[in-house]
Amino acid sequence: MAKIKLLNQINPKYKLALQWVFVIGVNLLFYLDPQSGLLFILFLGSLFVLYRMPVSTRLKYPATLVILAGVMPLVGMQNSYYFDVITQVGIYAALAIGLNIVVGFAGLLNFGYVAFYAFGAYLYAIFATSQAANFIPAAVAHFPLSGNWFWVFLVVGAIMSAGLGVLLGFPVLRLRGDYLAIVTLGFAEIIRIVFNNLDKPINITNGPKGLSPIEPPALFGMVLNQPIHFYFIVLGVLILTIIIAQRLDSSRIGRCWAAIREDELAARSMGVPVVRMKLLAFAIGASFAGTMGVIFAAKQTFVDPSSFGFMESIGILSMVIVGGMGNIAGVIIGAVGVVMLQLNVLKELSQYLGQLAAQGVIHIPSQVDPAKYEKLIYGLILILACIYRPQGLLPAHRSLPNWLKKSKQDKAINGTQEDNTDVT
Amino acid sequence: MLLEAIGINKSFGGLTAVNDIDFSLDVGQIASIIGPNGAGKTTFFNIISGYYIPDRGKIIFDDRDVTKLSPEKVAACGIARTFQNIRLFPDLMVVENVLVGMHLHLSSNIAKIVFNTRGVRTEEEKAYEDARNLLAYAGLSGKETELARSLSYGDQRRLEVARALAVKPKLLLLDEPTAGMNPRETDEMKEFILHLRDERKVTILLIEHDMKVVMGISDHITVLNYGMKIAEGKPQEIRDNPEVIKAYLGQEAV
Numbered sequence: 048m049a050k051i052k053l054l055n056q057i058n059p060k061y062k063l064a065l066q067w068v069f070v071i072g073v074n075l076l077f078y079l080d081p082q083s084g085l086l087f088i089l090f091l092g093s094l095f096v097l098y099r100m101p102v103s104t105r106l107k108y109p110a111t112l113v114i115l116a117g118v119m120p121l122v123g124m125q126n127s128y129y130f131d132v133i134t135q136v137g138i139y140a141a142l143a144i145g146l147n148i149v150v151g152f153a154g155l156l157n158f159g160y161v162a163f164y165a166f167g168a169y170l171y172a173i174f175a176t177s178q179a180a181n182f183i184p185a186a187v188a189h190f191p192l193s194g195n196w197f198w199v200f201l202v203v204g205a206i207m208s209a210g211l212g213v214l215l216g217f218p219v220l221r222l223r224g225d226y227l228a229i230v231t232l233g234f235a236e237i238i239r240i241v242f243n244n245l246d247k248p249i250n251i252t253n254g255p256k257g258l259s260p261i262e263p264p265a266l267f268g269m270v271l272n273q274p275i276h277f278y279f280i281v282l283g284v285l286i287l288t289i290i291i292a293q294r295l296d297s298s299r300i301g302r303c304w305a306a307i308r309e310d311e312l313a314a315r316s317m318g319v320p321v322v323r324m325k326l327l328a329f330a331i332g333a334s335f336a337g338t339m340g341v342i343f344a345a346k347q348t349f350v351d352p353s354s355f356g357f358m359e360s361i362g363i364l365s366m367v368i369v370g371g372m373g374n375i376a377g378v379i380i381g382a383v384g385v386v387m388l389q390l391n392v393l394k395e396l397s398q399y400l401g402q403l404a405a406q407g408v409i410h411i412p413s414q415v416d417p418a419k420y421e422k423l424i425y426g427l428i429l430i431l432a433c434i435y436r437p438q439g440l441l442p443a444h445r446s447l448p449n450w451l452k453k454s455k456q457d458k459a460i461n462g463t464q465e466d467n468t469d470v471t
Numbered sequence: 472m473l474l475e476a477i478g479i480n481k482s483f484g485g486l487t488a489v490n491d492i493d494f495s496l497d498v499g500q501i502a503s504i505i506g507p508n509g510a511g512k513t514t515f516f517n518i519i520s521g522y523y524i525p526d527r528g529k530i531i532f533d534d535r536d537v538t539k540l541s542p543e544k545v546a547a548c549g550i551a552r553t554f555q556n557i558r559l560f561p562d563l564m565v566v567e568n569v570l571v572g573m574h575l576h577l578s579s580n581i582a583k584i585v586f587n588t589r590g591v592r593t594e595e596e597k598a599y600e601d602a603r604n605l606l607a608y609a610g611l612s613g614k615e616t617e618l619a620r621s622l623s624y625g626d627q628r629r630l631e632v633a634r635a636l637a638v639k640p641k642l643l644l645l646d647e648p649t650a651g652m653n654p655r656e657t658d659e660m661k662e663f664i665l666h667l668r669d670e671r672k673v674t675i676l677l678i679e680h681d682m683k684v685v686m687g688i689s690d691h692i693t694v695l696n697y698g699m700k701i702a703e704g705k706p707q708e709i710r711d712n713p714e715v716i717k718a719y720l721g722q723e724a725v
Contacts, residue, residue: 291585298584298591299570299577299598302563306571309560316520318546318575318638327581445564447616448595 059101066100069093070110074118081126084395090118091136091383098376104449115282120275130274132390134346137281138339140382141288143366144375145335148292150364151373151443152301153328154308156228158360159215159235163333165355166211167204167340169242169252171197172350175262181250194265200341201284208337209330216329220322223311235360243352257351261344277346284342288335292375295331297448304328362389369432371439380440388428393421472531473498473674474519474642479528481514488514489525490698496642496691501668501675503685505709506695507718512678513555515695516644519676520552521545533641547575551640553631555647555678561620565611568619568630569602572637602637609633609663625656632663636671643667645677649684657681661688686710694718 057065073093077086097110123130146160173179175197179190219230246254263272264280271280295301303324306314315321344350362385370381397417404411411417432440476494480487489511496502504512517523519530521542530538537545551572560568577598579591606612609629614622622630628648635643648664649657661684667673679685685692686706694702694709696718702709709715 294584294587295581298595299574299579300581300584302567302571303574305563305567306560309562310558312522312542313554313558313560314571315542316546316552317572317634318543319571320543445562445567445616445618447564447566447599 063100063102066096070097070100070114074114077122078118081122081129084391087129087132088387088392090122091133091387095380116279120278123275123278127274130278132386134274134278134281135390136383136386137278137285138343138346139363139366139386140379141281141285141339142336142363143370143378143382144285144288144292145332145339146363147367147373147375147378148295148304148335149328149332150367151378152296152308153304153325155325155328156224157231157329157332158228158357158364159231159233159238160332160336160363161355161357161360162215162235162238163208163211163336164340164343164359165235165238165242165352167208167337168344168350168355169258169340170204170207170337171200171341171344172258172261173251174200175345176258176260178251178253178258191262194262194270194345197262197264197341197345198266201338204337204341205334206337208340209334211337212329212331212333213326215333216326220325232357232360235355235357239352239355242355252352255352257349259349261348261350263348264345272348277342280342284338289375289379291331296375300324300327365429369429369436369439371441371443373443374439374441377439377441377443384440388425389421393424396424397421472496473533474676475531476515476519477529477531479515479518479530480526481511481518481523482526487698489518492528492695492698492700494693494700496674496676498641498674499668499672500690501664501677501688502691502693503689504676504678504693504695505680505682505685509697510695511698512695513646514698516552516646516678519545520550520644546638546640549639549641550644551635551638551642552644553628553635553646553648555650557624557627557631559619559627559631559634561618563619564616565606565619565622565630566599566602566615568634569605569637570598572634573598573602575638605633605637606630609636610659625652625659628652628656628660629663632667636667636673640673642674642676645675645679647678647680649679649681657684660684664688 070093073086073089077083077090080086094111094114097107097114100107119130119133123133142160142164146157149155149157149160175191175194177190179188179192183190215231215234219227222230242252243255245252246256252258263270264276265271271277303314303319306317306319307321307324311321343354347354366381366385367378368381369384370379371377397420400409400411400417403409472495474494474496476492479489479492479494481489492511492515494515504515506512514523518525519532519537521537521540521544524539528538529536532545532548532550535548537548537550540548560571563571577594579588579594583591603612603615606615609632611622611626611629611633614626619627619630632643632645632648635645645664649660652660664675664677665688668675677689689706692703692706692709693700694712694715701714701718702712704712
């Protein structure tokens with residue numbers, strides 16, 4: 048606490064300078080030493096610092112772009128592991144943003160979000176392997192489809208998943224809270240089990256064996272199957288989802304969602320079409336997951352039902368809750384935090400402890416092998432986060448949209464000028 | 472005739488909450504419904520605004536049968552309401568509460584919103600401007616960006632009315648607008664309701680317990696007791712009606 052107070056007392060100018068030094072310094076160091084796990088975390092932290100810095104967006108956006116499209120690829124080419132991690136972070140961030148529309152904006156608790164992710168993944172997987180030949184005659188089309196279709200499937204996946212979202216939405220429209228949670232949970236299990244068993248009578252999903260090899264994306268005859276390609280695909284789609292979610296949030300649709308979340312009855316008597324708005328929330332949330340599913344399938348070149356279990360839904364939901372329900376920046380931080388914990392921090396920690404034990408520095412009995420307790424610590428951290436920060440790391444807060452504030456200022460300036468002319 | 476209710480009947484289990492009520496309301500009137508607790512006033516409101524469908528009877532509003540319409544359709548017909556226990560959107564800004572009320576009069580669709588077209592921006596700017604004006608009218612200027620939950624009780628009541636006005640209703644239903652207010656706030660609300668009728672040409676139907684308010688502003692009063700209409704007429708007639716006095720004060724008082 049004392050440290051935070053001290054930071055606040057620092058002259059804002061120095062503080063800003065300090066922040067720039069931190070951001071640039073961390074990125075430089077990370078570029079020089081791409082193997083360091085600590086620097087990778089600091090690198091992600093520098094993006095957050097940049098996001099919170101009180102500078103104009105005209106400076107902020109290009110700087111973020113330089114980091115994400117410049118520094119990260121340079122590092123990633125030397126250490127593809129971090130490329131993989133950050134791509135994973137990006138996929139989950141987009142999923143969390145999509146789920147946030149349903150849970151955070153519209154207040155509809157959804158435990159089955161992974162169903163739409165699975166649907167998108169299978170959609171691409173079936174047509175981008177020879178699997179589709181089992182039920183579509185060769186005269187119609189030849190399978191697997193070429194990687195050029197990937198781009199079409201990004202859109203098709205979104206649209207079909209949105210349709211599935213509406214389909215789920217209809218029966219659960221009257222449900223709220225826990226009941227909704229249970230139905231959506233069941234829905235996700237149904238989808239997973241259907242994929243698990245749809246290898247007979249006609250083999251569509253190839254059952255538990257899964258589908259592979261899935262065609263990687265292609266563009267102008269170039270096959271895009273390197274980590275860097277997926278990194279940029281995910282980055283592009285993520286930015287798109289952020290923009291869409293942001294615009295929806297501050298629009299009349301976003302206000303309707305918030306109104307339904309706050310008080311459904313009052314919203315209805317204001318003329319808010321509750322049914323349509325809830326279905327829209329389900330559809331848009333689902334469409335994000337569908338698109339990410341397509342990318343996931345293309346990136347892994349292999350899908351099977353086990354990737355889409357209940358824990359996956361819980362993971363995405365915990366990103367939204369830990370990050371800050373309803374806040375886009377918050378859920379991205381939630382995604383970074385949860386993915387890093389799962390993939391990176393806890394693994395490195397247990398490896399480090401294992402190393403110490405191997406060197407004989409500390410003694411760890413085999414029953415408490417740290418590698419076995421990763422999930423436990425992960426759960427503990429989530430519990431602590433919920434106890435001490437129930438509103439999330441970055442709680443949602445309402446404010447006027449930026450462009451409106453700007454136009455207000457312009458008007459205020461014009462207004463005073465007019466006033467002046469009146470006086471003279 | 473703006474609103475007409477014919478033979479409205481509604482029971483919950485064995486309890487008849489509203490029993491064969493006929494009711495009519497002319498354009499430009501302020502009408503009140505009074506009655507002891509449990510008389511069926513709020514149930515009657517809920518039937519008009521579409522929350523309940525009556526067991527028997529018909530509601531005609533503006534020459535349309537609105538008996539079986541859902542609350543959002545009723546709102547679209549031009550009936551807005553407030554609630555006995557304030558029901559704002561507490562975690563939205565004050566101005567956003569009003570903007571939600573304007574929903575029916577905004578038209579940007581999802582594609583336009585995603586592409587943030589000029590049309591969307593001008594519409595939003597105009598909506599914010601209108602909302603600000605409406606808030607100023609309700610005496611809430613300067614509080615636009617506060618959260619609704621942080622307003623004082625009286626301000627919350629006023630905001631609820633402002634939000635209902637944003638629907639641009641022909642008929643405004645106010646469920647105990649002065650409940651829990653101090654005498655000064657009550658007087659302000661009284662003035663405000665009169666202004667609404669005279670300046671905004673809104674027809675108003677209110678449920679109210681404060682007799683000073685009811686007698687002071689109503690053109691027409693309907694008295695309910697045990698779900699039945701026991702009297703109606705001008706304030707003076709109601710004041711002297713022995714049935715009404717009996718309902719309020721008991722048999723011996725007459």
